Amino acid sequence: MIEAIVFLPLVGFALVGLLAFVDPGTDTPEAKAKKHKIDFASQWITSGSLLLSMVLSWVVFNDVALEGNAYTVQLMTWIQSGDLELNWAFKVDTLTAVMLVVVTTVSAMVHVYSIGYMHHDPDVPRFMAYLSLFTFAMLMLVTADNLVQLFFGWEGVGLASYLLIGFWYTKPSANAAAIKAFVVNRVGDFGFVLGILACYVIFDTVNLDQIFARAGEMTQVNISIFSGEFHAITVICLLLFIGAMGKSAQLGLHTWLPDAMEGPTPVSALIHAATMVTAGIFMVVRMSPLFEYSDLALQVVAIVGASTAIFAATVACTQFDIKRVIAYSTCSQLGYMFFAIGVSAYNAAIFHLMTHAFFKALLFLGAGSVIHAMSDEQDMRKMGGIWKSIPVTYTLMWIGSLALVGIWPFAGFYSKDIVLEAAWAAHTLVGDYAFWLGITAAFLTAFYSWRLIIMSFHGSPRADETVMAHVHESPKIMIAPLFVLAFGACFAGLVGYGWFVGDGAGVFWANSILILPEHTAMVDAHHVPMWVKYLPLVVGVAGITLAYVMYMFAPNLPQMVVNAIRPVHKFVFNKWYFDELYDAMFVRPAFMAGKGFWKTGDGAIIDGMGPDGVASTADDTARRVAALQSGYLYHYAFSMLIGVVLMVSWYLFTHAG
């Protein structure tokens, strides 16, 4: 069954990938009909396989997570070389089962949504094929039983992400964003690969179960790097975390995520909100048996997570592109998950991951619906006054935002609260840091969420009349998946609370997560003071209120605030100048070095002395030699005589002499 779940998307990808090569021809009615047929087939093959995969995932979830039948399936040997032995294998435990459900459900919804959203696009089969390829890679990632297979999936989703961000490859900005995503992820992947290698050095294996079995023995082992001795597990964990930071867009390696919004909106929902960006969370949670033995690594995770949460939330408050706001929101929410991990609240992190997948995908697809309605306009300053025209989308955006902000009884209420409570309950400096930044970020989250809703839907219309006349509700095929996600956004928290973090958590997670007994944050989280429990809700409501005041009732206020704190606003509005900083530090020096190597290194030295030099020497020689041929008879005769004289004298010198 697990094989079917993983490979159905691959089959879909292969079939539809081939369909993408069929050329329907141009501009005749038959060609249009043919294209329509191809598009139809590709949409339903991929969506059908994903829906099937989703159903099977729920069955597996029931079997593995609820019934407690974790297992591992060996497919075949992949690499066997000396001590190194690798298998293609599926490790199916509760953690994997949760991820399977999240990935296949969101993916299936996005596939169906794309049928409507992309139906005007000339490259429908290619798009659907990429989506399925992504899903396959993501499933390989979450089912991996060893680090190398995990890395295979990891790179597979990276590839799919690259292809989909640059899907509209005629747009220069899309290409640039795709390359940026790929390159920034390379930085993280470099850390990840080093982490895998370090794992192999220490444990002599990359198999997850074998590593976890021996993690306890290795707590005192040191690894020597450049003649320095370091705590081995801490080194491994930090390296792996660098990989996770890249994939999950944490502070420092986050710059690619907002730019990735150049991709079609379904892609943003699936890859850059619900699934791929959570791969980092998943990986760190998966490696919890290692992270648990390194306090330093956990502290780093928590600090980075909390800092990302507040950083991204501030930036989100100032952006005007509807998708960018949600992208920074995603970044911020991923920070929440990481600082939950940092206080050993792995199950809280996964809980938030799961609820977040539903409501963030809902928000993105809802935003897509808005963009669709506004004739592909993404700037919120050019929207407004449309909530009556698209009431369904409006309602769904409300549900998504309520869930994001954490209003009872929506999903975010449960998951975000437990994350913050766990941070407070850690009773450490780092925990407090995370808690207070998290609370602040929660306030900002509420503020920017309603800023988005009010700017997009309310007020007087700021778009021109042709656009306004065209505003329409999206077709059913796009709205239906939104209802499924909205259902998740409403009830996932309520239903999941007991399993993920409540009383049943111990049974539910079984052995898939390790929390050492001395890390008590998760246990203590249920016994925090009332003010800690209510504070997130209070700041959420406060944030919403502030947004109403500033954008609905006193529309001049935002500009006044901006003017009052101009330098701060400018700093935040420009995303804390990360892009500019990286541009100056890495990109431009790299371009300069590249240009230097190209012009002088390759052009002048290698080409000049090598191919070009040899060629011009040959050319020169040719001209000189040809010039010997003067055409004068006496020159020719002379050369013959010289030849004989030379030959005779050479002989006399060497032999007779």
Next chain:
Amino acid sequence: MPITEVPNLAPALPEIFLGLAAMSLLMLGVFQNTTGPDGVMKASRLTSGLGIVMLVLAMVLVVTVSGDRLLTFDGLFVSDPFASFVKVLILIASTFSLILAEDWMEKQGCHRFEYVIVILFATLGMMMMVSANNMLSLYMGLELQSLSLYILAAFQRDDMRSTEAGVKYFVLGALASGMLLYGMSLVYGFSGTTDFDALAALFAGGTEPAAGLIIGLVFIIAGLTFKVSGVPFHMWTPDVYEGAPTPVTAFFSVAPKVAALALFIRVMNGPFGDLASQWQQIIIAISVASMLLGGFAAIAQTNIKRMMAYSSIGHVGYALIGLAVANETGVRAILVYLTIYVFMNIGTFACIMAMRRSDRAVENIGDLAGLAKTHPAMAAAMAVFMFSMAGIPPLAGFIGKLYIFLAAVEAGFMMLAIIGVLASVVSAYYYLRIIKIMYFDKPVTTPLETPIPKRIVGVLVITSIFVLAFVVFPNPVINAAGVAASALFSG
């Protein structure tokens, strides 16, 4: 032996036949009515057709008499498998040249029946060269050939360039003949004999030869190098190749080259075989110089005939590697190489002869631009020949070069092989450039004339099939070459 006794004529039957045939055709031609243009053309066509028949018959005779080593005319003339192999090759080359020539000559308006007669005499001279077993018979054959070639070079006698080519070739050829004769006289003076077998016996003991004799040998080498157009005695080649009528150039580039190289092989490995250590160095020097000059100088050429002249100088350089190693493997390699060379070259010249525009023959490399679009088949054939000349596997030219370089490596001449490979890299440049021009350049003016004459098409088909299929069926040629080479060394 009394002078009146009739010698055994059987070994020389092909030569005798060809001589008689040439004279008969001369008579036939002379008594044709050649007063009007029609008569001239009729006579020319008649002799040309009969000439081809005669050459084929001669080939049959050569194959018939081939077998054991036979001496006749008091040891002046030898018939052995080596001679037979080379004669067949020469006759093939001559036949192809005649087939190609007639059409071109008629279009150029210089068709005359004497052309065929002269070709036949030249061929006869070459056959005698390769069968020579004495300095005197060698010289006689060589001069018969050379005198015929001088005439051929200047055959288009109302054309400045053709006459200039003839004169240059004649003067320089005379100089070379002088050197050759001088060398022979020195050898005779120091050894007292001109007979190859006697000379070979003289050196067989390993006695150190007199310095004068070696100097004589050096002069002989110089004379022969001129005939094969090796550096530094090559200067006549580009001018003559360019100036002579194209069919003559085609003939020059194959038949005399084969004959002269065969003669070179026989002289060096026969009478002077035991002196190999004395002359090897000189041959190596000539070989290296020829390969490099042939490679580099061809790059700068714009006239395709001139380019082919340098190309032939380069090919002689490769062939001389086989001579430099002075053993049976080397000789076999040369014979294989020459066989392939003949077919590639004939094919290439067939293409060149098809290059006509506005009723005039054109010979600039640039005239081939865009050929792939206007004459795809011809361009493909030309590309095959060029790739083969450059030595690209799996074409025949590669195998030829492979045998040559293998012979050098086996004999321990590593440097020579390396220089050979490098030179062939250089030469690849100008061969590939032709392909590039044909396939990638835009045609500049009106396309070349169509249709290509049937005879040229036929020759192109035969030669390109040979070049393409050689890799599949190399054994007949390689085995025959092996037999010929071993005959030379056992005899």
